[in-house]
Amino acid sequence: MNRRLVAGAVLGSASQLSSVGLLLTSAWLIVRAAEHPPVLYLMVAIVSVRFFGVGRAVFRYAERLLTHHVALSRMIDDRVHAYQNLERSAPTGLPRQRRGDIISRVVSDVTTSQDALLRIRLPWIYAITSCVVVTAVVAWISPVAALVIVGHALACFTIARLGIATAVRGDSIDASKARSTMSAESAVLASTSRDLVAYGAAAPFTRRLHEAIDRQARNQLRTGWLAGIGSALVLVSTGAATATIAFAAGGFAPVMAGVVLLAPVALLEPLLSVLEAERLRPAVQAARQRLAQLDDLQAPVIDPPAAVPLPISNELVLRGVVAGWDSSLTRPVSVKLTSGHIVGLSGVSGVGKSTLALTLVKLIPPRWGSLALGGIDYRDLDGHDVRARVGLCGQDDVLFDTTIRENLRVAAPDADDDAMQSVLTRVGLRPLLERMPAGLDTVIGNLGSSLSGGERQRLSMARLLLGQHKVLIFDEPTEHLDREAAAQMIADILSLRRGHAIVLISHSAEVLNACDEVVSVVSPFDPSPTTDHPGEPVLTAAAQRS
Structure with a gap:
């Protein structure tokens, strides 16, 4: 399992670096081709562009196979563990848990928790790897440009980790509670709709259901606005870094201008993925906390650590x-x-x-x-x-x-x-x-x-x-x-x-x-x-x- 995860992370990093390499190599190729050199001088760059273009898709496909295998296996284990907690605690361990809420935890929360690997941890690995490699390449060309890229990356990481994750935490947790309420009310309506309609008592349930839906929609809308603001800030930082490099960096060959100037743009995709990861982090943490609460359910009967085999007699x-x-x-x-x-x-x-x-x-x-x-x-x-x-x-x-x-x-x-x-x-x-x-x-x-x-x-x-x-x-x-x-x-x-x-x-x-x-x-x-x-x-x- 760990070998699959490591191999998947390596392939994912290779895919992300292929995207970066495709852009930067294409930039060098365009600038160099404008000088009308012999075509043989461009062959390495041409082959590299083809390699990065094909490698990006191949590496990404292989990465998805490996990392999703690990994530889905963990999801199965988490779901089985949740069922075991419920089975261990029944029938006295669930006095305050509504049926819809339990379904939400076993289904939605377990599914959400797998994002901790696929959509939070791995994007950070790919982003940090890309920033380190791009900074090293640019430092070989222009140390000043490399410093600008380091500042740009740190600014984007700060926006994501301290800005977006903190701003959306309350809305994400509230949305998780609203989703639980929505599941619980939906389960009640689905199982008792005939009786509720017959006695004219459906209105309070439908009202609470609509309130939960509206509450979740408002939370998602605010979270979307905050994520959009974060993306705008990353774009502004990318533009500022590019402009700063254009005015402050120098001392390198003109053919490298495209590589240096487009380096911040090459990091745009991994930095935006980190922003998305931090937007999801509070929701994933809330889901994990709700699942962890199932671990705290008390078992009414504790079996002995070394049980005696069943006897032959049935008396x-x-x-x-x-x-x-x-x-x-x-x-x-x-x-x-x-x-x-x-x-x-x-x-x-x-x-x-x-x-x-x-x-x-x-x-x-x-x-x-x-x-x-x-x-x-x-x-x-x-x-x-x-x-x-x-x-x-x-x-x-x-x-x-x-x-x-x-x-x-x-x-x-x-x-x-x-x-x-x-x-x-x-x-x-x-x-x-x-x-x-x-x-x-x-x-x-x-x-x-x-x-x-x-x-x-x-x-x-x-x-x-x-x-x-x-x-x-x-x-x-x-x-x-x-x-x-x-x-x-x-x-x-x-x-x-x-x-x-x-x-x-x-x-x-x-x-x-x-x-x-x-x-x-x-x-x-x-x-x-x-x-x-x-x-x-x-x-x-x-x-x-x-």
């Missing part, structure tokens, strides 16, 4: 587990989950049943008590290993706006079509697949909008089964389903008992009666628990019948 045991947040905790829960066993979790809304489910898949830690999988404490197991064995199908699992196949591959990237069709058959989606002309390639829309509520729930269940988990947790699997569809869903879940331990979280009496036992999840502040022994298994009708 999951909870001993006095208290789950929840600072303001909402459950009473201690104790239960044993074994293969073929179905346990229900009951309790009033908001008591912490779903939070307990997140604790079982090691997304958040227990506040008290212990969990053990196959006799090994959760604290000694890696979270990814736990989630490979214990799977959760939430009541609002996310379905992506892509095909059925790609939604299933979230659980098993290497799964083939036969495996996918098998799990779809097991969850009762075979008729849906057969009536879809595209089959597994059917696009299901945003959040599965083209599917019914039951079909979305069954697709989430199929994804869970495809992951080959041994402990299955279903959070409100019959929510929003009619009685007949709910009964069929429960029957399908019960058919999975062979080879799996199953946890059913539900308010429905029909669902809980189908369980072998029910654990009542109760708040410690509840003065009237639903059972005499909250948090302990309760015998159900299904268990009594067995």
Whole structure:
């Protein structure tokens, strides 16, 4: 990677020097040709002009291949790192982050950060290299002209670094915030537009969106004006340097006049590129700072540095587990989950049943008590290993706006079509697949909008089964389903008992009666628990019948 970057920088410098050489050699050739020397005296210059003309394009093309390869590789690494930060911090690390803002950081900010190499660092390297080489060549002809060029270059560098970068910093940072707000408001409007229009509540969102757009436009306009002023100052400095050389320099052969006088003009392109680099620097720094904030997100669960391998046994045991947040905790829960066993979790809304489910898949830690999988404490197991064995199908699992196949591959990237069709058959989606002309390639829309509520729930269940988990947790699997569809869903879940331990979280009496036992999840502040022994298994009708 570093060798590619060094080679790209060398080729980029060669391309920039070829542009400089093309201009200065052409200037010498024109002046010398005016003296009507023998044509052989001009052959070296003629060949040099051709070489610099062709070399400029060839070197630039090769430089772009190498440096963009490095920049794009870094961008991929940065984006993966951003995803890892989000994955590490979920579900408790993003309480104040809006969805659109997160998208802006992962997409726009990562893309902007690659400009630090391509449009900031490399232009400075090329500009400094060009200035040094041109100054050295001119110093060989006229030391006075060389001093003028040094002063001209330093003046332009100062304008860029201290003038433009400082002037646009506030606007660039504000534009970055406006873009984040615009992304967040756009995401809200895109996902809730129907409801907002139905309730007549879209106006505040559209107003904030338009305000963010106008704010970003004003910032970009001011930044453009400042960049234009900077470019004008560089042009003025170039003209002043040329005039100063014309009046103050002397003592060199007349044939060198074109070379000396056009030297400041030859540096115009690299100096303007530095100006553009400094215009972009605040925006790139703001993007990097926003990405760095993702590094500061706290991970709710910290895995051990040397995790114990997963045990063979799938027995999951909870001993006095208290789950929840600072303001909402459950009473201690104790239960044993074994293969073929179905346990229900009951309790009033908001008591912490779903939070307990997140604790079982090691997304958040227990506040008290212990969990053990196959006799090994959760604290000694890696979270990814736990989630490979214990799977959760939430009541609002996310379905992506892509095909059925790609939604299933979230659980098993290497799964083939036969495996996918098998799990779809097991969850009762075979008729849906057969009536879809595209089959597994059917696009299901945003959040599965083209599917019914039951079909979305069954697709989430199929994804869970495809992951080959041994402990299955279903959070409100019959929510929003009619009685007949709910009964069929429960029957399908019960058919999975062979080879799996199953946890059913539900308010429905029909669902809980189908369980072998029910654990009542109760708040410690509840003065009237639903059972005499909250948090302990309760015998159900299904268990009594067995």
